Amino acid sequence: MSDRRLWWRRVIFDHDTPAGNRFDVLLIVAILGSVAVVIVDSLPGLPAGAHRALVVLEWVFTILFTVEYAARLWCAADRLRYARSFFGVVDVLATLPTYISLLFPEGRFLALVRILRVLRIFRILKLTTYVSEATVLARALSASRPKITVFLFTVMTAVSVVGSLMYLVEGPEHGFTSIPTAMYWAIISLTTVGYGDLVPVTALGRALASVLVIMGYGIIAVPTGIVTLELQRAAQVPRMVTCGACGRDGHDLDAKFCKECGALLPVKGVLP
DSSP states (O other), X not given: OOHHHHHHHHHHHOSSSHHHHHHHXXXXXXXXXXXXXXXXXXXXXXXXXXXXXXXXXXXXXXXXXXXXXXXXXXXXXXXXXXXXXXXXXXXXXXXXXXXXXXXXXXXGGHHHHHHHHHGGGGGGGGHHHHOTHXXXXXXXXXXXXXXXXXXXXXXXXXXXXXXXXXXXXXXXXXXXXXHHHHHHHHHHHHTTOOOSSSOOOSHHHHHHHHHHHHHHHHHHHHHHHHHHHHHHHHHHSXXXXXXXXXXXXXXXXXXXXXXXXXXXXXXXXXXX
């Protein structure tokens, strides 16, 4: 890899160098600006001049993100791997709808274009790459997965049991026409949302609903406590070096080469 390409790879993929930080800040501003354009463009009754200005801004952002995507492909150590990665796909989704709108600008394809234009909101997913705390959150969610899985299984068991009982107690004459419908009511009640479209009428049904709602207050706190504990643990873990080529993390701070693809790892705070 040439020195110039390596320098650009560190600027674009390494978030710990001064140049990399400046690049990330500018890209975050561009992402937020492009999302704001999408949101404002959806407002009804916009003047024609404002709409034209938004179209111009959208093309400016589209060209900018296209250049960024091309630069990432050019300087990535494994181009195919980056193109097939999650954020590589997101980069394509963020720019593709604007180009497709050139092919179907009007007529019966307008509805399709409108749907594709909404895909530009995927640009906001790119933000997680440039927020260092996102790695801590991802680590905490990954560590919480087994406990959350058991919790969800317990909740679904309770919902199935209570939903079946409510179907037997209330019956179709009170709106509980099937067990899935009763399970829907149980989920709404357990989460204390309470839309009110289904309500128990019998005394036994109301008693069962009261117990379920009281259980809901305690159940809601469980995943919050699990994730909070794992967040505290993840925040105490020393930050590891992430490979800019393949995205593999967990390297020691003194490591020089990626254990996954063998690419040269970034040196924190140092530019070549």
